[in-house]
Amino acid sequence: MAKNNGAMFESMxxxxxxxxxxxxxxxxxxxxxxxxxxxxxLVQRHVERVPYETLWxxxxxxxxxxxxxxxxxxxxxxxxxxxxHMNGALGRRQIGVASDP
Numbered sequence: 001m002a003k004n005n006g007a008m009f010e011s012m013x014x015x016x017x018x019x020x021x022x023x024x025x026x027x028x029x030x031x032x033x034x035x036x037x038x039x040x041x042l043v044q045r046h047v048e049r050v051p052y053e054t055l056w057x058x059x060x061x062x063x064x065x066x067x068x069x070x071x072x073x074x075x076x077x078x079x080x081x082x083x084x085h086m087n088g089a090l091g092r093r094q095i096g097v098a099s100d101p
Contacts, residue, residue, distance in 0.1 A: 020075075027045040052082060
């Protein structure tokens, strides 16, 4: 039986329009129909513009790894995160934005 790797995102609510727009603005890209080139552009911009950061752990800030909350932190608060935050947010953003320009 094949695994459905997208199942994590299928049951989640879509990102709000303001979060989707802010996420795209943070990446410096416009919404566009899904394509391989578009996906490559989004991933490249994400790597370039959203920092891998863990400094918030030392002063005791507690962030969960919920993809929706991670996307909100990245889009609206200019933050980054570690692998779970980055991958969850980018995956969540893909479902919420790339499929409906």
